[in-house]
Structures are given as C-alpha cells and as structure tokens.
Amino acid sequence: MSSLNKNTFIKSLLFYLPVFLLFLSVLNEIDFNYIKIEHFSFNFVHILIFYWTLKNPRYLSYGSIFLAGIVNDVVVGIPIGFSSFCYLLICTVTAYLRNITITPNFINDWISFLITILLVNSIQVVSLDIIFSIEINYMRYLINSGFTFILYPIFLFLFNILENKIAIQTND
Amino acid sequence: MASSRDDFVIAIRSAFLKKSYQQKFSLLTLIFLSLIVIVLGSFNFKPIQYIKIGVNEVVHRSSFIASIPENYFKDLNIKIEEHLDLYERFKKNEIELKKLKEEKLSNDFLILENKKLRELINETVQSEDVYAKVLVDKDSPYLKSIILNKGSKDNIKIGMAIVDRSYLVGKIIEVNYTNSRALLLSDLNSKIPVLLEPMDIHAVLSGTGKNYGAIEYTKDEYKKKLTSNEIIVYTSGYGGLFKPGLPIGKIITNNFNKDNQVNFFSDFRQLDYVKIVSYEIGSGN
Numbered sequence: 398m399s400s401l402n403k404n405t406f407i408k409s410l411l412f413y414l415p416v417f418l419l420f421l422s423v424l425n426e427i428d429f430n431y432i433k434i435e436h437f438s439f440n441f442v443h444i445l446i447f448y449w450t451l452k453n454p455r456y457l458s459y460g461s462i463f464l465a466g467i468v469n470d471v472v473v474g475i476p477i478g479f480s481s482f483c484y485l486l487i488c489t490v491t492a493y494l495r496n497i498t499i500t501p502n503f504i505n506d507w508i509s510f511l512i513t514i515l516l517v518n519s520i521q522v523v524s525l526d527i528i529f530s531i532e533i534n535y536m537r538y539l540i541n542s543g544f545t546f547i548l549y550p551i552f553l554f555l556f557n558i559l560e561n562k563i564a565i566q567t568n569d
Numbered sequence: 570m571a572s573s574r575d576d577f578v579i580a581i582r583s584a585f586l587k588k589s590y591q592q593k594f595s596l597l598t599l600i601f602l603s604l605i606v607i608v609l610g611s612f613n614f615k616p617i618q619y620i621k622i623g624v625n626e627v628v629h630r631s632s633f634i635a636s637i638p639e640n641y642f643k644d645l646n647i648k649i650e651e652h653l654d655l656y657e658r659f660k661k662n663e664i665e666l667k668k669l670k671e672e673k674l675s676n677d678f679l680i681l682e683n684k685k686l687r688e689l690i691n692e693t694v695q696s697e698d699v700y701a702k703v704l705v706d707k708d709s710p711y712l713k714s715i716i717l718n719k720g721s722k723d724n725i726k727i728g729m730a731i732v733d734r735s736y737l738v739g740k741i742i743e744v745n746y747t748n749s750r751a752l753l754l755s756d757l758n759s760k761i762p763v764l765l766e767p768m769d770i771h772a773v774l775s776g777t778g779k780n781y782g783a784i785e786y787t788k789d790e791y792k793k794k795l796t797s798n799e800i801i802v803y804t805s806g807y808g809g810l811f812k813p814g815l816p817i818g819k820i821i822t823n824n825f826n827k828d829n830q831v832n833f834f835s836d837f838r839q840l841d842y843v844k845i846v847s848y849e850i851g852s853g854n
Binding site: 421424425458459460462463466467468471472473474475476477478479481482485486488489492496528529531532533534537 | 593610
C-alpha cells in the first residue's frame with residue numbers, strides 16, 4: 398500500500414516537474430549571471446516553454462504559462478501581461494510546428510527555435526522601447542538570444558531524459 | 570498552390586483554437602487576455618492596478634524564497650573570488666588606509682567649518698533613514714532593479730534615494746504596501762544630476778546597463794578642465810531629488826575618453842541591506 402502511495406507521489410511529482418521548473422525559473426530568473434562571464438546570459442524559460450509545448454504540451458498547460466508570464470513581469474518589473482504574451486507566442490509557433498510536422502527532426506526544431514526566439518525577442522524589445530519607452534540594450538538581447546540558441550541542445554538532452562522518466566512513471 | 574495555402578490556414582487555425590492535450594484554455598483566448606491586461610495596465614485601469622499590487626506582494630516574497638539556493642551559490646562565488654585575491658587587496662588597502670588617515674584630518678576640519686557656515690545662514694539639512702533588506706536583486710536584461718522589504722506602510726515614497734553605506738545606489742520607482750522597487754544607477758533608464766569634483770562641473774550621470782555609469786549632457790570643454798587623475802562624482806542636489814554631496818563613484822582619467830566611464834563605489838551585486846533616505850533642506854530665512 399505504501400509503495401503504491403509512493404509511486405503515485407513520484408508520478409505526480411514528475412508530471413508537474415516542468416510546471417515547477419517554469420515557476421522556479423521565472424521567480425528566480427535562472428541565468429547564471431553571478432558567474433561573471435562577460436555578456437553571458439540566456440533565457441531558460443524560452444527553452445523550457447519551447448521544448449515542452451513542442452514535445453508534450455500536456456505537461457505544461459497554456460494557463461500555467463500565462464500565469465508564469467504574469468509572475469515574470471512582476472519580478473522583472475516590466476508592464477504586466479507582456480511576458481505572458483511573448484510566452485504564448487512561442488506556444489503558438491510550437492502548436493503550428495506540431496500541426497505541420499510528421500516526423501520530428503532535431504535540426505528543424507533547433508532552427509525553428511532560433512527563428513522563434515528572434516521573433517519573440519524582437520517584438521519584446523521593440524515594444525518595450527517604442528511603446529513603453531523603456532530604454533533597452535539591443536546588443537545584450539541579441540547575445541542573450543545567441544546563447545539561448547546555443548544552449549538549446551544541452552537542455553534538449555536533459556529534458557529528453559526527464560521526459561522519458563515521466564513517460565515510464567506515468568505508464569506504470 | 571491553393572491547397573498549400575489551405576494547409577497553412579488549417580494549421581494556424583488549429584494552433585490557435587484547438588484545446589488539445591487536456592488544455593483548459595485555447596491559445597487565442599489567452600493571447601487576447603494578455604493583450605487586454607497589457608492595454609488596461611498601461612491605461613492605469615484600477616482593477617488591474619489592484620491585481621498588480623496583490624501579485625507584487627505575493628510574488629516578491631516568493632521570489633526571495635525561490636532565490637535562496639541561487640543566492641547561496643552567488644555568495645559562495647563572491648567569497649571564493651575574495652579569497653583568491655586576498656593578498657593583493659591587503660596591499661592595496663594598506664596604501665589606501667594611510668592615504669585616508671591623512672585625508673580624514675582635513676575632512677574633520679571641513680565638516681566643522683561646513684556646520685558653522687550652515688548655522689550662520691540658518692540652513693539645516695534634515696534627513697530620515699529607513700533600513701531595508703534587499704529581497705530580490707535580479708540582473709535582468711530589461712531593468713537593473715532591486716526589491717526592498719519596505720513599502721508604503723513604512724512611509725516609503727517614489728523618488729527616495731537608496732544608499733549603501735554612504736554611497737548612492739539608486740532611487741525608488743515603485744511602492745507597494747510591504748515592499749518597493751528601486752532602480753539602480755547602472756540601469757539604462759537612470760539619469761541623475763551630478764557634480765564632478767574637484768573641477769566643480771555639473772553633469773548628468775546615466776546608466777549603461779553594465780556595471781558602470783557614463784557622464785552625459787555636459788559641455789565638451791569640460792575635458793580640457795581635467796586636472797586631476799581621479800574625479801569623484803557626487804549628487805549635485807539639482808531638482809531637489811537627492812541630498813547634495815552623496816558620493817556615487819569615480820572617473821579615472823585614463824578611461825575618460827572611453828565612454829566617460831564612472832566606476833561606482835558600491836558593488837551592486839552585493840547589496841544585502843540598504844538605507845532609504847529622504848531629506849529636507851530647512852531655511853531660517
């Protein structure tokens with residue numbers, strides 16, 4: 398009986414792990430800034446949302462992504478609703494990619510990811526700068542997008558392992 | 570051609586409207602909702618403002634708790650760095666201490682003289698300090714800001730100066746009931762009136778988005794006036810926002826031609842506790 402309970406607990410823990418990671422990263426802004434590598438920063442949330450909504454959106458609901466965006470706006474201090482909109486744009490691209498893709502391919506996904514983050518970051522930067530008059534360092538955004546793109550395969554590998562673990566647990 | 574366009578439309582429609590994989594909301598609904606929130610928020614719509622204040626209260630505290638592990642590693646990293654250059658720092662500090670001891674004597678005299686002169690013209694500077702803990706200090710690409718654990722219930726108001734030891738580090742830009750947000754001097758949107766000493770030149774210090782500031786909006790000729798190797802940047806008190814004479818940073822003339830770089834006295838990565846300062850200049854006349 399206790400092992401059954403333990404199993405259910407682990408199952409639900411793993412099932413909600415992507416959501417937990419999403420909220421942890423928006424609350425904490427995981428970007429490893431403190432290691433002081435000049436100009437190094439990347440957007441973990443973009444990788445997380447792109448991967449999970451592309452591969453298996455049932456682990457990361459659109460509602461939680463919307464809420465995470467609101468939380469991110471409050472933490473970062475930009476107009477409320479703005480990050481939600483950008484995150485949901487990523488979801489739109491991944492939903493579109495899911496609909497048109499018959500056999501998933503890593504290279505296609507990676508290139509699509511680059512186009513997506515460039516599109517989302519461009520919308521974000523231009524809107525913040527022009528509409529909300531918040532001065533933005535464009536170069537820093539570009540570097541951030543570059544590192545996010547480069548680091549995608551590493552997180553893809555880690556998330557694949559995690560997804561397999563979740564699939565095994567939920568199929569038990 | 571027509572069929573490929575149809576496929577595209579079908580794929581887009583499906584992406585926006587289909588509530589697949591046990592989703593409770595369609596993407597289109599949520600996108601519209603976020604657009605409504607952005608628009609209403611930018612028009613300062615009251616219910617959105619109340620929601621924002623409520624969310625701020627909860628999220629800032631949660632963010633502080635969620636940041637504990639990362640902050641631990643950050644502190645550890647800083648400690649290791651400090652240990653590695655301990656000897657070099659010691660030698661540098663030894664020289665600096667000798668210099669400071671000499672300067673202190675003349676400073677004590679200047680303080681007394683300043684006090685006497687203020688008494689003569691019946692001018693008093695009254696300032697109130699509130700100590701605050703830094704809850705969140707995220708180095709975000711959007712804003713360089715910190716969240717403090719003091720808010721409107723502690724009489725914190727927008728525009729108050731944030732001081733680390735005696736160095737100015739920023740100003741309050743958003744106040745909630747129990748917490749507030751301060752914009753750091755390094756942020757691109759930060760612009761404050763300053764005084765360059767010892768040449769007595771007024772200028773504007775602007776953030777660069779990096780760990781240093783830049784001097785802006787001053788006459789080109791001021792570079793010719795540079796006589797000292799080390800220029801100290803103080804608040805000028807223009808605009809009545811900050812108390813005059815708060816030290817901010819220094820310009821080393823070697824770097825001067827390169828971006829007019831101002832190296833801040835305070836390390837913005839290591840802010841744990843700060844002072845929120847409000848001041849008032851009283852005149853007897």
